[in-house]
Each structure stands twice: as structure tokens, then as C-alpha cells.
Amino acid sequence: MSGAPPTRDDIDPFSLPLESPLGTAAGDITERSGFLVRYDHRGETGVGEATPLPGWTESLDDCERGLERALEAGAGGAHSAGLLELDAGEVPAARHGFATALLDADARADGLPLYRWFDDSRTVESVPVNATVGDADREATVERARKAAERGFDCLKLKVAARPVAEDIERVRAVREAVGDGVTLRLDANGAWSREEAERALERFDPLDVAYVEQPLPAEDLAGLADLRGAGVDIAVDEGLVEHSMAEVFDADAADVVVLKPMVLGGPGNAQTLALRARERGIEPVVTTTVDAVVARTAAVHVAAAIPDVAPCGLATADMLAEDLADDPAPVSDGRIAVPQEPGIGVDSDEVRP
Numbered sequence: 199m200s201g202a203p204p205t206r207d208d209i210d211p212f213s214l215p216l217e218s219p220l221g222t223a224a225g226d227i228t229e230r231s232g233f234l235v236r237y238d239h240r241g242e243t244g245v246g247e248a249t250p251l252p253g254w255t256e257s258l259d260d261c262e263r264g265l266e267r268a269l270e271a272g273a274g275g276a277h278s279a280g281l282l283e284l285d286a287g288e289v290p291a292a293r294h295g296f297a298t299a300l301l302d303a304d305a306r307a308d309g310l311p312l313y314r315w316f317d318d319s320r321t322v323e324s325v326p327v328n329a330t331v332g333d334a335d336r337e338a339t340v341e342r343a344r345k346a347a348e349r350g351f352d353c354l355k356l357k358v359a360a361r362p363v364a365e366d367i368e369r370v371r372a373v374r375e376a377v378g379d380g381v382t383l384r385l386d387a388n389g390a391w392s393r394e395e396a397e398r399a400l401e402r403f404d405p406l407d408v409a410y411v412e413q414p415l416p417a418e419d420l421a422g423l424a425d426l427r428g429a430g431v432d433i434a435v436d437e438g439l440v441e442h443s444m445a446e447v448f449d450a451d452a453a454d455v456v457v458l459k460p461m462v463l464g465g466p467g468n469a470q471t472l473a474l475r476a477r478e479r480g481i482e483p484v485v486t487t488t489v490d491a492v493v494a495r496t497a498a499v500h501v502a503a504a505i506p507d508v509a510p511c512g513l514a515t516a517d518m519l520a521e522d523l524a525d526d527p528a529p530v531s532d533g534r535i536a537v538p539q540e541p542g543i544g545v546d547s548d549e550v551r552p
């Protein structure tokens with residue numbers, strides 16, 4: 199009989215507070231809510247996570263409805279039909295949840311850790327990561343940066359553009375002085391500068407040896423980003439990939455670096471495909487979470503591990519959460535995150551609970 203209601207046993211809501219809010223120019227992130235998804239495929243139960251971030255993805259409600267549709271359409275093993283319910287542009291987080299459960303089951307069935315299921319030509323024990331330092335005043339920023347460097351991070355990413363450009367220049371200068379020349383500095387403006395502000399900021403950041411700035415201009419302004427390139431500080435497109443396709447970003451010559459968030463792109467597989475396409479075009483892919491729970495965060499680690507010699511990624515976000523859904527199978531030490539080697543994502547589907 200058709201028309202049976204979807205079984206809600208397979209969609210578990212969760213809500214996790216952050217240890218301390220992540221301050222950004224687009225506002226503070228204080229908690230993360232989403233859904234765990236389970237799906238049976240090839241004799242394995244795969245686990246996925248859909249953790250929408252409104253502004254970047256669909257709303258929590260739309261995500262839930264998307265997951266219900268996908269599980270209903272995908273009932274009885276019709277996994278392709280389930281996936282086809284979910285458009286990566288419309289409901290990227292729901293698609294991420296369902297696709298991750300499917301990938302986890304597939305990789306388990308084939309006895310491979312997910313990154314080797316994507317590319318089995320290498321074993322990768324760990325990948326480099328940046329520390330994520332949110333917005334804070336100069337003293338607090340220096341303190342956090344110093345602590346991260348002491349813990350072994352040699353790449354730091356600071357949020358900027360939540361305060362006047364002159365203040366950010368002083369923050370970055372103070373961090374550079376505190377951590378020395380051996381540490382890579384990245385900045386993230388989350389789309390908040392005008393063209394004039396961005397130009398002025400980049401001019402001042404170049405002598406401070408800033409490697410790149412993420413999204414110095416609003417997501418729509420690919421032409422503006424293209425104009426900012428070549429002035430010493432590389433340009434990374436992040437929010438631009440919410441508004442535009444990768445092809446549009448390529449065609450506009452808007453990026454030296456692309457920031458790939460599997461939760462925003464509709465799943466780990468989409469992110470992995472886009473990473474390889476970026477590489478072919480000479481654009482460096484960087485994989486990050488959206489401050490996700492353990493399943494999505496670890497899936498993102500596998501995406502990064504499947505990229506040969508990947509640049510430091512924004513995956514060291516576990517510590518931002520005050521609670522999580524299971525033990526972390528991908529701990530960070532000395533600026534690197536461990537890549538689980540068990541079949542699948544490496545998060546035990548029996549142990550992960552809201």
C-alpha cells in the first residue's frame with residue numbers, strides 16, 4: 199500500500215549549544231540544530247546529519263520536510279528516488295543528511311573509510327586544519343590566537359568586518375606580532391565590506407602577510423571580487439557559492455580559493471566533486487564545516503582527505519560545541535585532524551544519539 203506516513207524513527211532532531219558564540223560580521227552563531235538521519239542500504243545502516251544554517255541553507259522546517267519527502271520516496275531501497283527529491287540549491291542541508299547516510303552505508307558495505315571510497319589511491323592519516331578565531335576585541339583576539347598557536351596550529355583564521363576596518367587592521371597586526379612570521383593568517387569578512395573598505399583593508403593586510411580573505415564583498419558581487427584579485431592577498435569565495443554556481447565563479451575569475459561547505463553544497467559527494475573541479479582550474483579548495491555535529495563534521499574530514507595535498511581546512515570546530523552527539527572520532531592535535539580509518543564515516547550509528 200502506498201500513502202503510509204514516513205517513519206519518523208529515521209529522523210532524530212537535535213539542538214546543541216555552542217561553548218561560546220562564534221562572532222562573525224553576519225551575526226553570532228550560538229547554537230546548532232538539525233536532524234540525524236538513518237537509512238538502510240546494501241545491508242548497512244548509514245547515518246547522516248542535516249544541520250541547516252539559515253542564511254546559508256534552507257530553514258529548519260524546510261529541512262525537516264525535505265528529509266521526510268526523501269525518506270518516503272526512498273523507502274524500500276529506492277535510494278535514487280530519495281536523493282532526487284532533494285535539490286542541492288533548494289534544500290542543501292536535507293540533501294546533505296540523506297546523501298551522507300547513503301554514502302556511509304555504501305562505504306561500509308565496501309569496507310572502506312569514506313575518503314577511500316571517494317579515492318582509494320592513498321592512505322591519509324590526518325589533514326591540516328586552521329584554528330577558527332571569531333570576532334573579539336584586540337586583546338581577546340590576540341589571546342585566542344596565541345593559545346591556538348601554542349596548541350600547535352600553524353594556520354589561524356580570524357573573523358573580520360564586524361568592526362571598523364581600522365580596528366581590524368590593529369587586531370591583525372597585533373596577532374601577527376604575537377604569533378610571529380611562521381604562522382599562516384587567513385581572514386573572513388563574511389561579505390560585510392563595501393568595495394572601498396575591502397580595497398583599503400587588503401592594501402593594509404598585504405604587508406602583514408595575510409594569505410587570503412574569505413568573502414570580502416557580498417555574495418552577489420563576483421565582479422568586485424575579481425577586481426580585488428592580484429593585489430597581494432588572495433581572494434576566497436565562500437558565500438558566493440550560495441548565490442552562484444561554481445561555473446559562474448570560474449567564469450567571473452572571482453576566486454583564488456573556494457571554501458567548500460558540504461552542508462551548504464548538498465552533501466559530501468557534491469563538495470568532493472567541486473573540489474576536484476576547482477583544482478583542475480587552478481583554484482585551491484578548502485573544506486570547512488558550518489560548525490556541525492560529529493557526523494557532518496567527520497564526513498567533511500573525509501571530503502578533505504580525498505583531496506590530494508589539501509590545504510589547511512576549517513574542520514577544527516568540535517571544541518566550539520558545548521555538547522555533541524557522540525565521541526569525536528577525529529581529534530585535532532598539532533594543527534592536524536585525524537582521519538578515521540574504519541569503514542564508512544567512522545561514527546558508530548548505534549552510539550550517535552541526540
Ligand SMILES: O=C(O)CCC(=O)c1ccccc1C(=O)O
Pocket residue numbers: 227251328329330355386388412436457486487488489511512513515
Ligand atoms: O572555516 C572555519 O575555520 C570554520 C567555519 C566557519 O568559519 C564558518 C562556520 C559557520 C558558518 C560560516 C563560516 C564561514 O566560513 O564563514
Ligand SMILES: [Mg+2]
Pocket residue numbers: 386388412413436437457
Ligand atoms: Mg567563510
